[in-house]
Amino acid sequence: MAFLLDNVWSTFLIILFFGGSIFVHELGHFIAARRRGVQVERFSIGMGPAIFSWRGRDGVEYRLSWLPLGGYVLLPQLADLGVIEGRSELREGAAAPSGDGAARSLPPVSYPSKMIVFAAGAFCNMLFALALATVLWLIGQPEHDEIATTRIGYVLQYLPDNPAQAEGAKAHEAPKVLSPAAQAGLQVNDVIRAIDGQPVKDWFEVRQLIVLSAGHSADGQSQIVFTIDRGGQRMDVPVHPRLSGEDRTRQVGIDAGFDLILHGVTPGSLAEQAGFQAQDKLISFDGRPMINYFSSADYLDSHSAKPVRALVLRGGREVALTIPPRPGAKPGADFGFQFSSGEHLVHVSPFTQVSDQVTLTFRTLASLLNPRSDVGLSGMTGPVGIVHIFRAAAENGLRDILMFTILLNVNLAVFNLLPIPILDGGQMLFATISRLRGRTLPGNLIMTTQSVFMVLLLLMVGYVTINDVRRWARDDQADRPQPAVAKP
Numbered sequence: 001m002a003f004l005l006d007n008v009w010s011t012f013l014i015i016l017f018f019g020g021s022i023f024v025h026e027l028g029h030f031i032a033a034r035r036r037g038v039q040v041e042r043f044s045i046g047m048g049p050a051i052f053s054w055r056g057r058d059g060v061e062y063r064l065s066w067l068p069l070g071g072y073v074l075l076p077q078l079a080d081l082g083v084i085e086g087r088s089e090l091r092e093g094a095a096a097p098s099g100d101g102a103a104r105s106l107p108p109v110s111y112p113s114k115m116i117v118f119a120a121g122a123f124c125n126m127l128f129a130l131a132l133a134t135v136l137w138l139i140g141q142p143e144h145d146e147i148a149t150t151r152i153g154y155v156l157q158y159l160p161d162n163p164a165q166a167e168g169a170k171a172h173e174a175p176k177v178l179s180p181a182a183q184a185g186l187q188v189n190d191v192i193r194a195i196d197g198q199p200v201k202d203w204f205e206v207r208q209l210i211v212l213s214a215g216h217s218a219d220g221q222s223q224i225v226f227t228i229d230r231g232g233q234r235m236d237v238p239v240h241p242r243l244s245g246e247d248r249t250r251q252v253g254i255d256a257g258f259d260l261i262l263h264g265v266t267p268g269s270l271a272e273q274a275g276f277q278a279q280d281k282l283i284s285f286d287g288r289p290m291i292n293y294f295s296s297a298d299y300l301d302s303h304s305a306k307p308v309r310a311l312v313l314r315g316g317r318e319v320a321l322t323i324p325p326r327p328g329a330k331p332g333a334d335f336g337f338q339f340s341s342g343e344h345l346v347h348v349s350p351f352t353q354v355s356d357q358v359t360l361t362f363r364t365l366a367s368l369l370n371p372r373s374d375v376g377l378s379g380m381t382g383p384v385g386i387v388h389i390f391r392a393a394a395e396n397g398l399r400d401i402l403m404f405t406i407l408l409n410v411n412l413a414v415f416n417l418l419p420i421p422i423l424d425g426g427q428m429l430f431a432t433i434s435r436l437r438g439r440t441l442p443g444n445l446i447m448t449t450q451s452v453f454m455v456l457l458l459l460m461v462g463y464v465t466i467n468d469v470r471r472w473a474r475d476d477q478a479d480r481p482q483p484a485v486a487k488p
Contacts, residue, residue: 018387029120031124033120038113040060040075047071050063125412129413133351136350140346142343144343152256153292159180179253181254195210197227214372222250223238224240248374258292258341260290260291260292261281263338265338283311284311300323300335305326307323357406361411378467384465385464421453422453422457
C-alpha cells in the first residue's frame, strides 16, 4: 500500500509540475494572442492525435494529446505549423467551422504583435520559475556543507575510466593510472577560486564547470585551468581531465572538503569499541586533518596494521580516541562510522535562484554546441528522463521538486527562444526576415524547413529517450539489493 501511495503521489507531482510547466508556456501564448486580437483556434497540451477535446464558448478547441513532447496554441494568422499542429480550418481560404462553406479571410497581424505572442510562452515560464523560487525563498532550501564549499577534501589517486575498471582496480586486475588531479599536484585543503577563469562559489559549480569544460592545451590534450589558493598563495594549475563513468564525462578525481559529523555508530562495531559517539565531529587521524569520507576511509585502509589516534570534538571540547589495529581488514571495510555533513536551511533570493539556473542553462548550451567539448546529445535529457528526475525528486520532498521545476522552466524558456524552425524562436526569425525583406517568405520554403526540422527533432528525442531509458534501468539496478554471493 505504501508503494502504491508513493507512486500515486509521484505521478500526481509529475503531472502537476511537469504538465503545469508546459501548460504555463502555452497559456502565455494564449493570453498574449487574445490581448493582441490574434485568432486562437486550438489550445493543446501534448502533440499528435487528441486523447479527448472539447470546444469552449469562445470557439477555441481545447484538447489533451497523446505525445507528451510539449504543447501548442494553433494561431492560423501567425504561422503555418500544420506538420506539428495539424490542419487549420480557419486559415485563409479554408471553409469556416460553422459549415456554411464561406471562406474566412484572416486579417494580417503586425510584426510587434507576432513577436509578443511568440515570446509570451518563454516569458510565462520565467514568471512561473520566479514564483516557485519565491516559495522556495520563503520556506528555505537545504544546503549541505559538502556543497557549500570550494575546498578540496580528497584527491583520488587512481581514476578508472569506467565502473567495471574500478572494480578491477580494486582487485588489482587493471593498470593503475594516476588521476588527473594527482598528476597535476592538486592537494587537500586547496581552495578553488575559479575554473577556466570563471569564479566558483560552491562545489555544485565546481562539478558543473569540470563536466562542461571545453579547454585544450597547445598539444591538443583536454585541459582545465584551476585557480586555487594554497597557503595564502594564489596559483593557476592546469589539469588534463579524462572521460570517466557511465556517462563518459570529464573528471579529474577530486571531492569536496567539509566537516565530518557522526550521525550514528553501528552497535558492536569497531567505532563503538573505540569510543566514538553520535554527534562527534572528526578532526584528525594521527594529527592529519580529516575533511572527507573517502580520505578517512583511505587512511584507515592504509594504516590497518597499527593503532590510529583519532581526535574528535564532543560537546565543545576535544577528545582523543584510539582505533585498535585491524590486521587482515579488507579495503573499504565497514568499521561502523555513520558520517554525515552538516545541513542548514538557506533563503536564497528568487532572482538569484533564477539567474543561477539561466547561467547553468547557457553554459550547458554553449558546451553542447562547442565542437571541442566532450558534452554531446547523449548527455541530454528528454521527457522520459525528466519524468525519472521528477520521480526521484518527489521521493526527497517538495523542495527538490520546486528546485527542479525552476530549472525545467528556465530550460523551456531558453530552448524555445532558440532560432530553430518549429520553435518559438524560429517563428520570430521567420517574422523578422519577412519584415526586413518587405514581404512574407514563400509558404513552401517555410513548410519544407519546418518538416525537415520536425523530423530532426523527433530523431533527437528518440535518441535521447533511448539513453534516458538506459539511465533509468541503470539507476533501478543500482538501487536494487544485490544477492549475497557465497565465498569459499
